[in-house]
Amino acid sequence: MDKSPHMDGCLSVTAQAFMDSFSLSDTQLGKHAPTNKLLYAKDIPKFKQEVKAYYRQIREQPPITRDEFHNFLREESKKHENEFNEGAALRELYKTIRRYFAEVTAKLEEDGAPAEVREQLQRVSETFEGRRSCAWMSSN
Template sequence: MLEDADEGGIKLWHLVKPTEEPELPKHRRGSLRDRERAKAIPEIYLTRLLSMKGTLQKFVDDLFQVILSTNRPVPLAVKYFFDLLDEQAIHYGIADPETIHIWKTNSLPLRFWINIIKNPQFVFDVQTSDNVDAVLLVIAQTFMDSCTIADHKLGRDSPINKLLYARDIPRYKQMVERYYADIRQTISASDQEMNSALAELSRVVLCAGERLPASSVSLQIITALEEDPTAQKMQLGYRLQQIAAAVENKVTDL
């Protein structure tokens, strides 16, 4: 077969793979080295990852223990809603424990706690770096895997973040199951108790609003946005003024 190459000439091609790999063109050698280097990176940093995991292990264990502990009274809303899910399962004849487990997991751990773990700025006045965000994503994924019943089959090609906590996830799964079981055994919350709790929460929010008027809060935020260079370019202060005015007009109309 004629070969289109600078040297020209004829090259033999076979239907079987040769024992020795042919020399790759120069433009492909670099990409092959890049792929080999990318495969080697996880092995190079595996020791560092394991060291970092050992440093953070106690903090991760403490975090999961706080989230999945019933040593302190379980929030009334959680108990009330979990009991509601159990009642609905009985009402519709759903006896599969995995289904009820998934209901509770999707309603609290994956709906609430995952967001808090990945985004601590939702609760705390902090700014996280890219490195911290990456670490929090690994912890959040571990917590998510711990809340599932299905076993995750891991192999050599599995992501490193899953391999790091592969031995810990069975223990975390037991914590989740025990958490749900402990909540089920606590005293049920009546509709009257739930309504009273919601009324008290509404009263607290209203009192807080009276102590610090919304207009005062908006003014402080608008002032801060107008002083921030990035916010100035995006006109965030002006946009917030428009939103505050629209909300105030809507409340007045009511």
């Protein structure tokens, strides 16, 4: 998802608030503390109490059975079965392979991976390169 620098800054502040709320340690803020931490510093103790209460509720719930868990996962899977975007997944795989191919190949060799594994990675890379003009490669 593309985001403007302003939106990125706002999301970073929100992310930091979440991380501080879930942190087990208390942060001592002084006059040199980052501005983003000072923005929500007075709210963090309240958020921490809410997080503790949430986990206390989870701990106090009766355990679910294996069947209940499997049924839940099956239902969740059904809800989202048409949401997977194969084209986007393939584009991300392609970008990752292109970016880290040399490092992955070197690591496989360093770890003594069978030559067949390295050859398969090479074939996957070549297959992606051969499909650069495919619909899933050119769409965003």
